[in-house]
Amino acid sequence: MEKKNIDWENLGFAYIKTDKRYVSNYKDGAWDEGALIEDADITMNECAGVLQYAQTIFEGLKAYTTEDGRIVTFRPDLNGQRMMDSAARMEMPQFDAGRFVDAVTQTVRANAGYVPPYGSGASLYIRPYMFGINPVIGVKPADEYQFRIFTTPVGPYFKGGVKPLTICVSDFDRAAPRGTGHIKAGLNYAMSLHAIVSAHANGFDENLYPDSATRTKVEETGGANFLFVTKEGKVVTPHSETILPSITRRSLMYVAEHYLGLEVEERDVYLDELKDFAECGLCGTAAVISPVGKIVDHGQEICFPSGMEQMGETTRKLYETLTGIQMGQIEAPKGWIHVIESM
DSSP states (O other): OOOOOOOGGGOOSSOOOOSOEEEEEEETTEEOOOEEESOOOOOOOTTBHHHHHOOEEEOOEEEEEOTTSOEEEEOHHHHHHHHHHHHHHTTOOOOOHHHHHHHHHHHHHHTGGGSOOTTSSOEEEEEEEEEEOSBOOSSSOOSOEEEEEEEEEEOOTTTTSOOOEEEEEOSSOSOOTTSSTTSOBHHHHHTTHHHHHHHHHTTOSEEEEEOTTTSOBEEEOSSOEEEEEETTSOEEEEOOTTSOOOHHHHHHHHHHHHTSOOOEEEEOOBGGGGGGEEEEEEEETTTEEEEEEEEEETTEEEEOTTOSSSOOHHHHHHHHHHHHHHTTSSOOOTTSEEEEEOO
16 A cells, blocks of 8 residues: 655654544444444444443554564554453453454554554554443443544654653552552543643653552553663563553563563562662653653652663663564564564
8 A cells, every 4th residue: 555645754643534443333242243434433322331431441552664564563462462351340341352453453454554664763553442332321331332443643752862751759649459550441541631730730751650558669650661770780660460561561571581681570669769770761652661860759859870861771772672673673572573464
């Protein structure tokens, strides 16, 4: 498919309507066959379950053009499984992970002209989501659901160069123990909006949310997992039952151990040990790793030796290796790269 006439080099992270989106409906206890459609608008009843009780979940992944011209996605099977886990927790019907990957494939292939060319730094963002659509007035799960996927081309996260972030320890809680912090539910992100607006108003880029039970341990930000590097070069990530199991974080930990030969550890990370780390980063689909230069804990500044000018050495190696795998420059572990379209 011929590429669209888009200024790929100057794309931001904003919605651009593409030609096709995938839709499947759940009714009478079963999903229909699903189809690609052109209409980007959704019609629903004013009493739809999603509007009344926020019964909605979503995923996020990207499609890339590799160095050899293929269009690929990165580990979409894990997004499909995570969405099944989210659905189970939210009392929603599961959309099979195999069908999920097939739906992603169909949607990206139908919008291949919007996948940015190799070397542009841009990618095609893929947003699968599901919501309760039939009228619900009592507090209960909906009976009917819609699963959809849309795509939109987005620019590189580090446009203009890497700038390490300054984040603050938040006074707000992100997720309750035994709550929904470990799934990708819309309600988790809704509650973070006030906190992130407040952080930005105070000059910070993001929030660090401590655990809600003791407020002594590092959990995550509103939309990314933490990754730390010790002064000895060990890569450490927080362990918690209330943070989202990031696919990017899991991939980076594998890369650290099996590609870079580093020691890795998933464990409780305490606020009072932050000063002992050499590097800090935030892991997620959008940026892979965003370097953190400083964390401010109620006036106390914790400055990482990696500084406020660039990524730390280990963080940079992790970033370059994982993006090299995604772009086809470095051989990927088996099953990591799903080919949508070959040259």
